[in-house]
Amino acid sequence: MKKLVKRCCGQDDVPSDLRAKVLGRIELIRSGQAVPDDDISLPGAVESGVRES
Numbered sequence: 001m002k003k004l005v006k007r008c009c010g011q012d013d014v015p016s017d018l019r020a021k022v023l024g025r026i027e028l029i030r031s032g033q034a035v036p037d038d039d040i041s042l043p044g045a046v047e048s049g050v051r052e053s
Contacts, residue, residue, distance in 0.1 A: 015021075028035045 025035060
């Protein structure tokens with residue numbers, strides 16, 4: 001998980017609840033439930049998953 005965050009986020013601040021969100025998403029996928037393409041719980045999130053500056 002840490003390697004993924006470092007590779008994707010570089011020097012950006014990592015949201016404190018990122019691990020919980022990722023693990024929750026993995027559990028949804030494993031249980032066969034539909035997973036939304038974009039996370040509407042993140043304010044300022046855009047379709048690509050990157051916040052605009």
